Amino acid sequence: MNQNTNPEELFLKAYEGFGDSVFRHCYLRVSPREEAVDITQEAFMKVWDYLRTGQEVHNMKAFVFKTVNNLIIDWYRKKKPVTLDDEEALRIPDTLHATDPELAALGREALTLLARLDGEYRTVVELRIIEGFGPKEIAEILGETENAVSVRIHRGIAKLRELYESSPE
Amino acid sequence: MEEEFAQLKSQLETIRLSAAERERVHAVLSEYVTHRPVSRGSAPAPVGYAWFAVHRFVAVVAVALVVVLFGGTVSYAAEGALPGDALYAVKVGVNEPLRDTFARTPEHRATREVDKVNRRLAEAETLAAEGRLNAALREDIETRVTVHLAAAEARVAMLKTDTDIAETLDATLDVHDSILASLGEDEVDGEEVGVLLARVRTVTSLRAHEYGRSGGEEPQAPMMALQTPSPSADEEEQQAAAESGAEADLAAEITEVGAELDTLQERALLGRPNVRISVREEAERLLNAADRALADADKELAKGEFETAEEKLTLARRALHRATIVLNAALRLPENIKLFPVRLPENGSDADAQNGDGDVESASVGSDREGNDDGEDREESRRGSSREDDDGRTRRGAG
Numbered sequence: 001m002n003q004n005t006n007p008e009e010l011f012l013k014a015y016e017g018f019g020d021s022v023f024r025h026c027y028l029r030v031s032p033r034e035e036a037v038d039i040t041q042e043a044f045m046k047v048w049d050y051l052r053t054g055q056e057v058h059n060m061k062a063f064v065f066k067t068v069n070n071l072i073i074d075w076y077r078k079k080k081p082v083t084l085d086d087e088e089a090l091r092i093p094d095t096l097h098a099t100d101p102e103l104a105a106l107g108r109e110a111l112t113l114l115a116r117l118d119g120e121y122r123t124v125v126e127l128r129i130i131e132g133f134g135p136k137e138i139a140e141i142l143g144e145t146e147n148a149v150s151v152r153i154h155r156g157i158a159k160l161r162e163l164y165e166s167s168p169e
Numbered sequence: 170m171e172e173e174f175a176q177l178k179s180q181l182e183t184i185r186l187s188a189a190e191r192e193r194v195h196a197v198l199s200e201y202v203t204h205r206p207v208s209r210g211s212a213p214a215p216v217g218y219a220w221f222a223v224h225r226f227v228a229v230v231a232v233a234l235v236v237v238l239f240g241g242t243v244s245y246a247a248e249g250a251l252p253g254d255a256l257y258a259v260k261v262g263v264n265e266p267l268r269d270t271f272a273r274t275p276e277h278r279a280t281r282e283v284d285k286v287n288r289r290l291a292e293a294e295t296l297a298a299e300g301r302l303n304a305a306l307r308e309d310i311e312t313r314v315t316v317h318l319a320a321a322e323a324r325v326a327m328l329k330t331d332t333d334i335a336e337t338l339d340a341t342l343d344v345h346d347s348i349l350a351s352l353g354e355d356e357v358d359g360e361e362v363g364v365l366l367a368r369v370r371t372v373t374s375l376r377a378h379e380y381g382r383s384g385g386e387e388p389q390a391p392m393m394a395l396q397t398p399s400p401s402a403d404e405e406e407q408q409a410a411a412e413s414g415a416e417a418d419l420a421a422e423i424t425e426v427g428a429e430l431d432t433l434q435e436r437a438l439l440g441r442p443n444v445r446i447s448v449r450e451e452a453e454r455l456l457n458a459a460d461r462a463l464a465d466a467d468k469e470l471a472k473g474e475f476e477t478a479e480e481k482l483t484l485a486r487r488a489l490h491r492a493t494i495v496l497n498a499a500l501r502l503p504e505n506i507k508l509f510p511v512r513l514p515e516n517g518s519d520a521d522a523q524n525g526d527g528d529v530e531s532a533s534v535g536s537d538r539e540g541n542d543d544g545e546d547r548e549e550s551r552r553g554s555s556r557e558d559d560d561g562r563t564r565r566g567a568g
Contacts, residue, residue, distance in 0.1 A: 008202040015198055020185040033421050037186065041194045045201055052207045109273055164271075 007051060014060050015044055021061070021131060022068050028111075028126075029072050039075060043068035062137040065127070069141060116163050121156035128153050187428035251292050252306045261313075275327060279334045282321035283341055289314045290345040291498065293365055297349075298502050300357045307361040311368060318372055335380070336487055342373050343512040344494040348502070416470065419478055423466050426485050430459050433492055448502070451511060452495045458513055459488035488513060 022043060026036040046067050050057070057063050114122055127133045127141065135153060139146040186194070247264055250256035265285060272278045293310045296302040325335045346369050353362040434456050466481035491511050 007207055011202060012195070012198060015195065019191065019194065023186045023190075032417065033424065037190050037194065040186070041197055044194075044198055048198070048202055048205065052202075052205055054208060109271060109277055 011044075011048055011051060014047075014064065018061050018064070019044070022064055025065065025068060025126075025131065026072060030075055035075070039068060039071050043071055046071075059137055059140060062133065062140045065131070065133070066141045066143075113160060113163055117156060117159055121152060121159055124149055124152045125156040125160065129157075185428060185432070187424050188431040189427070190424070251296055251301075252309050253296075253301070275324065276334060279321065279324035279328055280337065282317050282324055283334065283338045285317040286314060286321055286338070287341045287345070287494070289317060290341075290349070290365070290369070293362070294345070294348050294352060294498070294502060297352045297358050297362050302358040302361045304361060307358075307364060311365060314365070314368065322372075322376075337490065339373075339376065340487060340491050340494060342369055342376075344491055344498065345369060346373065347511045348498055415475060416473075419466075419470055419475060419482070423463060423470065423478075423482060426459075426482060426489065427463055429489055430456065430463060430485070433489060433496065448495060448498065452492045455488045455492035455495060455511065455513065459485045459492065462488060 023040045026039045030036045030039055043064055047064050124138055127138045135150045136146050139149045247256040247259035250260045269281050272281045289310050293302060296306060321338055325338060349362055349366040353359050353366055462481045462485035466478045469478035469481055
């Protein structure tokens with residue numbers, strides 16, 4: 001690691017590296033699009049606030065995701081104060097399309113399936129399969145034990161298979 | 170499985186920030202860190218590992234889940250197989266049916282059929298480009314294409330509201346028409362290619378006759394699913410709210426398409442090793458057309474002309490779609506293939522672009538086709554687009 005690069009640069013590189021990833025995570029949960037962009041931005045700003053105090057961050061991406069997750073939870077609370085159930089519905093974008101319509105259709109089908117999973121399974125499966133985090137990182141993002149996360153991932157995938165097989169043809 | 174997944178990752182597009190959005194946020198963050206520097210006395214935050222490695226092209230949701238659900242049962246090695254190869258049976262007998270079963274909605278099923286038409290024609294083209302398309306293989310492909318086309322048309326006809334997939338079918342046929350025509354003129358297997366081309370054109374002209382083309386088509390039903398409140402005709406307030414809702418939705422959609430356009434332009438311009446100039450030029454022409462249409466959509470939106478804005482948006486998406494197919498074709502075909510321009514169902518200049526390559530360099534001129542000089546059209550559209558390009562981009566940037 002090049003110690004000469006300053007933290008500001010590293011931070012901005014983090015944004016360039018996985019800003020889209022964070023945005024996607026928001027976009028599937030928050031609407032309208034503008035707000036998803038705003039939350040993405042806010043998450044990074046918060047992360048910087050943390051970084052500039054000299055705190056250590058071992059896994060930047062996981063840390064940003066953790067931050068954005070909390071922001072999304074806040075957003076949901078503000079939006080639906082009545083719902084005590086924290087299960088955010090997965091937003092299935094209609095505009096997943098055009099560049100390859102068949103893949104887009106496949107994407108919608110897959111997301112529909114995913115949306116039918118229970119909240120806690122859905123989140124870990126999404127973070128594992130779509131965002132590519134390892135169980136350890138997911139544990140860090142969600143504030144749980146790695147063990148619990150691993151188990152949940154396996155169960156989640158099993159349930160996904162079940163849902164797929166039992167869905168009407 | 171990990172390796173296959175990684176391969177797929179690099180080919181797919183995704184939900185992402187548009188260029189404008191990305192820059193905007195970047196600017197905000199830059200300001201932010203400038204004005205809030207690391208506190209004096211604290212050590213700079215150490216970095217655990219190279220987390221800033223750039224992964225711009227990330228996998229789409231879908232494939233990830235499909236891989237998970239089907240595990241090792243889909244043989245990705247077979248995906249590149251051509252008629253005559255040992256693995257071709259796996260490709261069409263195992264992989265494709267498997268993907269078919271994953272399609273649950275009528276729309277998805279229709280898209281599956283169109284996809285298969287696309288694949289068969291692509292296989293024929295790859296074979297032809299290698300001089301390997303003999304009569305036997307061509308017949309096999311032709312039979313399959315016929316079946317898939319019939320299925321595609323039947324399913325598309327069943328979809329009452331969704332003409333987007335019909336457009337996909339037409340786009341697929343148009344692009345392959347261009348490629349086959351080009352191959353037919355240069356290649357050893359010209360005769361076999363000609364047979365396939367004739368088949369494609371039969372279907373195309375039948376469809377044109379039945380459904381009309383270009384300006385005659387209705388603007389498609391809006392693809393926006395976002396929360397548009399339904400207007401009540403007698404309530405002025407609700408009407409205004411509906412309009413601003415529809416406007417916001419349309420604006421959002423323009424941004425979305427803009428993001429896709431940016432992604433494709435990156436792909437085109439990144440100049441992968443086997444994207445040849447002529448094909449890349451064609452992709453760029455289509456992308457420029459998309460850019461222009463998008464800029465127009467923005468203008469119309471600003472004027473409050475929602476319907477026109479939507480039409481323009483549709484044009485942009487169509488051009489984008491064709492650009493994608495062209496780019497994908499570029500990856501398969503050898504260097505020396507030049508594309509005849511792809512038909513773009515626009516009102517006016519770019520329509521009927523199915524002509525001989527009017528460029529000076531090209532020796533063969535398709536004199537057996539419609540007589541328009543497309544070379545000129547191309548020039549015009551380039552000039553037009555380079556004038557408008559900045560405007561278009563700026564406008565979207567401001568959005």
